[in-house]
Amino acid sequence: MKKQLLMTTMLAIGFSGTAWGQAATTPPEAATDDVTEVVVTGFRSSLQKSINLKREAIVVRDSIVAEDIGKFPEANVAEALQRIPGVYLSRDGASNEGQRISIRGLGSEYNVTMLNGAPVRTTSSSNVGGSSRDFNYDVFASELFGRVDFYKTPLAELEEGGIGGVVDLQTPRPFDGAGKRSIRYAVMGSYNTASEHLDPNAFVLYSNTWGNWGLLIGAAHSTSVNMKSGFEATGGYNSSYLANNPNSIGSGPFAFALDWNDPRAAAMLPNRTAIDNAYLPRFYRYYGAENTRDRDGLVTSLQYKRDRLDLSVDLLFSHLQDERDEFTFGMPIRNTRTTNTAAQAGASGHNGFVPIDVTINPDGNLLEGTFGNTSYLGESYFYNGETKFGYASFNGKYELTDSLTLTGQVSASESAAYYDNKRIVSNLYGVTTTLDWGDDHVYPGLAATGVDFTDPNRYQDFSTAIDWNREVDRERTARLVADWDYNLIDGWTGHLKGGLVYVRTTKQKTKRNGTSFATAALNAVGTAGLRAAMLDHVPLDNLVIGGSFPNAWATFSRDFVNQTVDPIGSAMKSPIDLSTSFTAEEEVKSVFLQSDFIGLVLERQLRVNAGVRYSSTGMTIENYKKTGQNNSYEPNTEENRYSNANPSVSFAYDLRDDLIWRGSWGKTITRASLSLIAAQTVIPNIYNTYATSGNPDLKPQISTNWDTGLEWYFGRGSLVSAGYFKKKLVDTTVSQSTMVTFSSLGLPDTSLANIFYDTNGKVDPNLQIQLATYYNAGEIELDGYELAYQQTFSFLPSPWDGLGALASYTHVNSSGYDYKTTDGRILNVNTIPEYSYSLTAYYEKGPLGVRFSYNYKDKNIIETSPNGSDLQRWHAGAGYLDGNISYKVTDNIEVRLDALNLGDTLSFDYFDDVSGRFGEGRKSRMDYAKYDGRTIKFGIRGKF
Numbered sequence: 001m002k003k004q005l006l007m008t009t010m011l012a013i014g015f016s017g018t019a020w021g022q023a024a025t026t027p028p029e030a031a032t033d034d035v036t037e038v039v040v041t042g043f044r045s046s047l048q049k050s051i052n053l054k055r056e057a058i059v060v061r062d063s064i065v066a067e068d069i070g071k072f073p074e075a076n077v078a079e080a081l082q083r084i085p086g087v088y089l090s091r092d093g094a095s096n097e098g099q100r101i102s103i104r105g106l107g108s109e110y111n112v113t114m115l116n117g118a119p120v121r122t123t124s125s126s127n128v129g130g131s132s133r134d135f136n137y138d139v140f141a142s143e144l145f146g147r148v149d150f151y152k153t154p155l156a157e158l159e160e161g162g163i164g165g166v167v168d169l170q171t172p173r174p175f176d177g178a179g180k181r182s183i184r185y186a187v188m189g190s191y192n193t194a195s196e197h198l199d200p201n202a203f204v205l206y207s208n209t210w211g212n213w214g215l216l217i218g219a220a221h222s223t224s225v226n227m228k229s230g231f232e233a234t235g236g237y238n239s240s241y242l243a244n245n246p247n248s249i250g251s252g253p254f255a256f257a258l259d260w261n262d263p264r265a266a267a268m269l270p271n272r273t274a275i276d277n278a279y280l281p282r283f284y285r286y287y288g289a290e291n292t293r294d295r296d297g298l299v300t301s302l303q304y305k306r307d308r309l310d311l312s313v314d315l316l317f318s319h320l321q322d323e324r325d326e327f328t329f330g331m332p333i334r335n336t337r338t339t340n341t342a343a344q345a346g347a348s349g350h351n352g353f354v355p356i357d358v359t360i361n362p363d364g365n366l367l368e369g370t371f372g373n374t375s376y377l378g379e380s381y382f383y384n385g386e387t388k389f390g391y392a393s394f395n396g397k398y399e400l401t402d403s404l405t406l407t408g409q410v411s412a413s414e415s416a417a418y419y420d421n422k423r424i425v426s427n428l429y430g431v432t433t434t435l436d437w438g439d440d441h442v443y444p445g446l447a448a449t450g451v452d453f454t455d456p457n458r459y460q461d462f463s464t465a466i467d468w469n470r471e472v473d474r475e476r477t478a479r480l481v482a483d484w485d486y487n488l489i490d491g492w493t494g495h496l497k498g499g500l501v502y503v504r505t506t507k508q509k510t511k512r513n514g515t516s517f518a519t520a521a522l523n524a525v526g527t528a529g530l531r532a533a534m535l536d537h538v539p540l541d542n543l544v545i546g547g548s549f550p551n552a553w554a555t556f557s558r559d560f561v562n563q564t565v566d567p568i569g570s571a572m573k574s575p576i577d578l579s580t581s582f583t584a585e586e587e588v589k590s591v592f593l594q595s596d597f598i599g600l601v602l603e604r605q606l607r608v609n610a611g612v613r614y615s616s617t618g619m620t621i622e623n624y625k626k627t628g629q630n631n632s633y634e635p636n637t638e639e640n641r642y643s644n645a646n647p648s649v650s651f652a653y654d655l656r657d658d659l660i661w662r663g664s665w666g667k668t669i670t671r672a673s674l675s676l677i678a679a680q681t682v683i684p685n686i687y688n689t690y691a692t693s694g695n696p697d698l699k700p701q702i703s704t705n706w707d708t709g710l711e712w713y714f715g716r717g718s719l720v721s722a723g724y725f726k727k728k729l730v731d732t733t734v735s736q737s738t739m740v741t742f743s744s745l746g747l748p749d750t751s752l753a754n755i756f757y758d759t760n761g762k763v764d765p766n767l768q769i770q771l772a773t774y775y776n777a778g779e780i781e782l783d784g785y786e787l788a789y790q791q792t793f794s795f796l797p798s799p800w801d802g803l804g805a806l807a808s809y810t811h812v813n814s815s816g817y818d819y820k821t822t823d824g825r826i827l828n829v830n831t832i833p834e835y836s837y838s839l840t841a842y843y844e845k846g847p848l849g850v851r852f853s854y855n856y857k858d859k860n861i862i863e864t865s866p867n868g869s870d871l872q873r874w875h876a877g878a879g880y881l882d883g884n885i886s887y888k889v890t891d892n893i894e895v896r897l898d899a900l901n902l903g904d905t906l907s908f909d910y911f912d913d914v915s916g917r918f919g920e921g922r923k924s925r926m927d928y929a930k931y932d933g934r935t936i937k938f939g940i941r942g943k944f
Contacts, residue, residue, distance in 0.1 A: 042067050042886075043851060044792060044804060044844050048717050051790065053149075058596065058609045059650045059664060060153040060707055060723070066146045066172070077145060077169065078137035079882075082855050083838045084150055085786040085808035089855065092125050094291035094324050094383075095226050096901070096932040097138045099124070103152065103164035104725065105782055105812040105832030108134045110670045112162035115169050115391055116314060118411040119159045119503055121473040124387045125322050128419035129469030131509050131675035133161075139320050139387050139415075141220035143186070143203045144299040146172035152725075153707050154648035154666030156594040156611030157481070157497060163670040163703040163729065171314055173301045174207045174214025181208040183944040188896070190224055193904070194933025195290060196542045197225035201937065205299075214303040222295045229288045229544045230442050230908075230930035232328060233281030235688070237366075237871050237911050237925050241276040252869040254282050257337035259352030264372050268355040278360045278367045279871075279918075279925065280353075284435060284446065285330025285377070286550075287930060288543050292323045308399035316391040326381035327538045329453075329553045330446065331374050331433065338373070346375040346429030347461075361437050364924025365917075368435045376428040376448075378459070380556045382567075387417040403485040411477045418470040422518070422567035424556050426459040426534075436548065442906065442929040443546030453553035456534035464522045464561075465686075465753075466514035468571035474506040492599030497611075501590040507674055508584075511577040513750050514570030521565045533560050544931070578633035579747060582623035582678040586671075590615040594648075605654045612647040617671075621678045621696050626746045633680070633746075638696035640677075644669050658714060662723070664707040669700040672733050676774045681745050683769075686753040691745055691771045692735075699776050703729045709786075717792040717804070724785050732778030737865070742767040782832070784812035802845025809837040821915055822870050829914065833858040833877070847888035854881045859922070862909065871911040873927055878905050892944065898937040906931055 049065040062084045078098030082089040090108065092099040100108040112119060113135035124136040151158055151166040158166045188201040205218030236253035243256045259265065260272065268275060296319045303312040338352035351373055358369030393411035400406060428451070436445030451458065481499035488494055522530070534554040545551045561567070594611025618641045625636035648666030655661050679694040709723025742752075743765035749757070756763050786808065793803040812832055819827045835858045842851040856879035863873045884898040908929035912921035 042844050042849055043842055044717065047790065047792075047804075047806070051713075051717060051719055054719075055660070055711070055713060058607050058652050058662075059151060059155050060662065060709075062150045062152075064148045064150075076137065077140065077142050077148060080142065081148065081150065081167070083806060083808065083840060083853065085788050085838075086152065086810040086812075086836075087150075088833060088836055088857050091907075092138055094125060094228070094289065094322060095138065095224060095293045096228075096935075097224075097293075099127075099136050099138045100134055101137070101167075102832075104727070104784065104810065105814060106164040106727075108132075108164075109673060110162065110164035111135070111167060112159050112165075113167045113169065114159055115316065115413065116171060116393055116395070116411070117168060117409060117479065118393060118413070118475065118477045119161075119505075120391065120413045120415075120475055121505070121507075122387060122389050122415035123417050123471055123473070124320055125385045126383070126419060128385060128387075128417045128471050129509070129511060131471065131507065131679065132673055133671065135167075136387075139295075139389055140316075140318050141203070141222060141295060141297045143205070143220050144171060144218065144297050144316060144318075145169050146176060153650060153664040154646060154668050154705060155609065155650070156592040156613040156646070156648055157499065158613075159501075159503075160588075160590065160613055160615050160644065160646060160669055161671055161700075163668045163701065163705075163727065171299050171301065171316055172207070172216055172218075173303050173312055173314070174209050174216040175303055175305050175310075182206070184218075184941075185943070186939065186941040188898075188937045188939030190222070191936045191938075192224065192226050192933050193936070194227040194229070194542070194544065194931065195225045199223040199225055201939070212304055212306040214305065215301070216303075217300040218298070220295075220297040222293075224293045224935070225290065226293070226932060226935075227288070227290045227540070227542065227544075228930045228932055229286075230906075230928065231444060231926055232285050232287045232330075232928045233283050233911075233926060234285075234928070235282040235334070236867065236869065236873070236927070237279040237281050238869055239277050239279050242869050253867045253871075254334035255337060256280065256333055256335075257352050259338040259354045259373060261338070262352075262354040262372065264354050264356045268358060274360060275355055275358060275367065278365050280333050280367050281925070281927075282334045283330060283332055284444070285328050286443075286446075286545060287326070287328050287928070288538060288540055288545070289324055289326040289381075290540050294321045295319070310395075310397040312395045314391075314393045314395065316389070318387070318389045320385075320387045320389075322383070322385040324381075324383040324385075325540065325558055326379075326383070327540065327555055328377075328379045328381075329550070329555075330376065332377045344429055346373050346431060347427075351375055351429075356432070361924070362919065363437075364919050364921060366437055366924060368437050370432065370434045372432050374431050374433040376431060376453070378426045378428075378553055378555055380424050380561065382422050382558045382561055383420065385417070385419040387415060389413070389415045405483040407479075407481045407483070409477070409479045411475070413473075413475045415473040416470075417472075418468070420469070420567060420571065421465075421467040422561055422565065423465045424522070424561050424565075425463045425465075426530075426554070427461040428453070428458050429460070437924070438547060440547060441924060441926045442908075442931070443549055445548035446550065447548060448550070453550050454536040456531040456536070456554045459531060459534065459554060460527060462522060462527065462530050464515065464518045464565050466518045466565065466567045466570050466574075468512045468514065468568070470508075470510045472506075472508040476504045478502040488597070488599070490599065492597060494598070495596040496593075497595070498593040499591070501588075501592070503586075503588045503590075505586045505588075506583065507678075508582075509674075509678075510581045512571045512574045513577055514567060514572075514574045515750050517570035517573050518565035518567060521570070525564060533564075578624035579680045579751075580682040582621060582674075584622075584674050584678045585620045587618045588615055601653070604656075607652045609650045610648070612645060614643065614645045616643045617641065617700075619677070619696075623678055623680060625680060640696055642699055644700065644702070655710075658712060660711045660713070662707070662709055662711065664705070666705055668703050668705060670703070671700045672698040672774075676733060681747065681771070683745075683747065683751045686751065689752070689756070689767065689769050691747075691769050693771060693773045695774050698733060698774060699731055701729050701732045701776075703727050715791065716794065717790070719788065719790045721788045722785065724783070726783040727781070729778075729780040731776040732780050733774050733776065734778040735772040735774050737770050737772045739768050740771045741765060742769050745769060745771070780814065782812055782814040784810060786810045799845055802843045802848075804842050804844070806840040807838065809835065811835045819864055819872070819914055820866055822866070822868060823915070825915075827914060829861050829864055829872075831861050831864060833860045849886040850884075852881065852883040854879055856880075870914050870917075871921070871925065872914055873909055874912050874922070876908050876910060876922055878907055879903070880905055886941075893940060893942040895940050896938065900935040900937075901932060902934060904931055904934055
């Protein structure tokens with residue numbers, strides 16, 4: 001503890017923090033005058049506005065401000081946020097757009113996102129069905145927003161629930177800025193180098209005022225076609241020895257046995273021990289996919305403003321659609337063992353790999369070479385996702401006196417999203433195959449002896465599966481706040497703010513599985529009919545397949561699958577999956593009181609904010625619970641109530657006119673995921689014998705937070721800062737696992753994939769399932785530091801005085817995540833990226849603007865539950881380089897070129913040995929490794 005206090009004190013004296021909370025006061029007059037004399041435009045203007053807001057705040061706050069109305073500096077709000085210290089970006093797996101953010105190592109579920117001060121939720125793409133409290137930024141075009149405020153430390157007036165932080169998205173209003181008539185437009189073409197598609201992007205905004213009235217309306221449309229390609233292992237690596245010698249922890253993530261009884265394995269018998277202990281992945285397959293995304297958005301604001309009264313009605317709508325076609329092809333290695341040599345070679349029961357001529361690649365202890373009895377699996381996936389979001393709010397502000405102001409807001413929002421997955425599978429058996437990992441594990445080599453993969457007549461055992469998920473989030477909020485300026489003794493002043501907040505949130509989750517109806521339709525076509533319908537190629541344009549992997553195989557088209565199995569119709573005819581469908585309603589009533597205190601200490605200004613927020617939460621869950629002799633699901637209602645008081649104190653002290661010391665202490669909460677609270681027993685992944693059981697009595701996680709730091713504003717638009725932070729979380733959600741039989745879960749056979757079915761097409765009732773239940777018992781601690789730098793090089797001689805730079809670095813340490821190795825050791829593993837950094841260089845002078853940004857996030861472990869192999873999945877560190885060039889042809893017309901992912905970054909997960917054995921998995925044991933290509937946008941932006 002003494003060491004932590006010493007660290008805090010040193011950092012408080014020698015370093016600076018990131019900006020804080022609410023613009024409660026203005027800095028000293030000299031500093032304010034110094035900034036407002038400068039007139040800048042474009043990206044530099046956005047940075048100047050942001051740094052002014054940061055300096056004026058008391059709590060740790062950063063802001064990103066539009067360069068001009070309808071002109072947000074980045075194409076995606078989430079991508080803009082990643083240049084704020086401590087913010088990590090997660091990208092959508094299909095479109096490669098920035099989708100979610102995590103803050104200081106805490107996942108996106110620890111954040112709260114608000115829209116004009118009201119909490120909102122929305123989901124998109126494959127996240128639908130996860131029942132999280134997250135917010136997906138890719139639902140919205142960035143042009144629909146005028147400013148984003150980002151809070152890292154507690155403030156009583158902020159919505160509770162964000163241990164990581166609170167993000168407030170603000171839409172523009174007609175009286176923003178000069179309040180004059182403005183027409184903005186942008187027309188862009190977007191080209192992806194992987195898909196080789198040229199797609200349209202357009203935006204238009206009209207804003208005008210007439211006396212006390214103002215109207216703003218803007219619309220945005222974008223289309224993007226992206227392609228991914230690479231390698232997939234889908235679920236870990238295992239050895240034949242581990243899989244067949246279970247220990248107290250487990251036998252690895254999947255079953256796998258080499259067939260040493262086959263005569264062809266005789267030459268390898270002298271090396272049997274080493275070969276048995278070497279690894280193969282769960283799958284060895286190629287992946288290719290194309291995603292088409294269409295996004296439409298509308299923002300509008302009607303505002304009335306005069307003297308002491310300001311009223312507005314704000315509306316925001318967005319419609320996001322994704323259509324993704326995925327094709328995978330390769331060898332399934334999971335569940336391969338020979339128990340019946342009378343069965344067809346390569347098929348179930350006679351599919352143990354025969355090591356004919358194999359070696360061990362020392363880079364990862366991986367098996368490679370020639371194997372007999374291999375089978376091939378081709379899968380055609382067709383996904384559709386859609387999100388419709390609507391928001392409306394009525395806002396009022398009235399100055400009762402010069403010192404007393406009332407503000408109020410009522411708002412409503414709804415996010416309705418669905419996501420479906422239809423799949424058709426084909427098998428090819430009895431192939432002798434040579435695997436070659438080579439130097440490129442993105443496109444490893446695969447060669448089969450005497451097989452034409454494009455011949456439909458080689459395929460058999462066709463199957464299908466249909467999955468349909470829907471989530472609807474509704475928010476109803478009301479807020480009434482009073483602000484009062486008052487005087488204290490000795491020249492001190494105060495700003496008191498108090499308010500009442502009401503939030504009612506409803507999440508409805510529905511899941512259907514149409515596999516049985518789709519299977520009947522597929523069987524009606526028959527094997528001959530399915531073979532006749534197969535294509536002799538993969539129906540994707542510009543498909544990239546590297547190495548010596550087969551570049552063509554027989555597969556199916558989207559149209560054939562839709563017409564044959566009627567996926568949506570099959571899903572709608574199927575009963576609701578009662579184990580995972582629910583409706584959850586939360587009603588939160590809050591009251592807060594806080595005050596700013598401003599005065600001089602040692603002839604320097606001190607600004608303090610102190611407050612407390614009290615919230616009472618009532619939750620009602622309507623789901624289904626197994627009851628009765630038949631163990632069937634019946635309607636069930638659960639209720640839970642709790643309250644929290646969250647105090648907070650922050651200060652900002654001017655050590656000098658250009659140097660600010662900040663500090664903060666406070667408590668915050670984050671409520672548990674609704675998927676853990678509301679769902680009953682469910683198997684999340686049909687290919688994994690792992691089930692979860694919800695707990696409606698879960699309470700929020702509670703965090704105590706400390707921040708301190710210094711900010712040095714050493715010139716116009718310039719800043720150096722450093723800060724230290726610490727969080728201690730208690731009552732975190734932990735799981736306890738037990739082994740149970742499948743029959744005890746009361747779930748239908750469709751809860752698991754057909755690889756677990758017996759000859760009767762049923763799941764073995766005695767199949768062992770790992771069942772995890774959740775409760776409040778964990779404790780997590782994390783601490784770290786943040787460094788930031790921003791400067792405009794106006795001191796350089798012309799033309800170099802247009803240069804500028806930004807940089808930030810975040811380092812996070814965590815504890816509380818323990819891993820038990822197979823030899824009994826307990827290791828602390830860091831589940832969060834240890835560090836991240838952002839670098840931006842820009843040039844802006846006259847009509848020319850150039851900017852390049854590089855954002856990097858370190859690796860982090862994903863799976864911490866032991867599976868018996870000590871090989872755990874990590875997400876690799878990755879950096880993305882983006883850039884843009886703009887040129888103002890006239891004051892009203894600008895041509896612009898944007899380039900995203902200039903380095904064509906490889907995104908991948910990999911399996912590393914926690915004990916440090918068998919080399920570095922990052923280079924060899926890939927789980928997936930995929931390229932997305934570069935995206936180039938070009939066009940014009942202008943105004944009237």
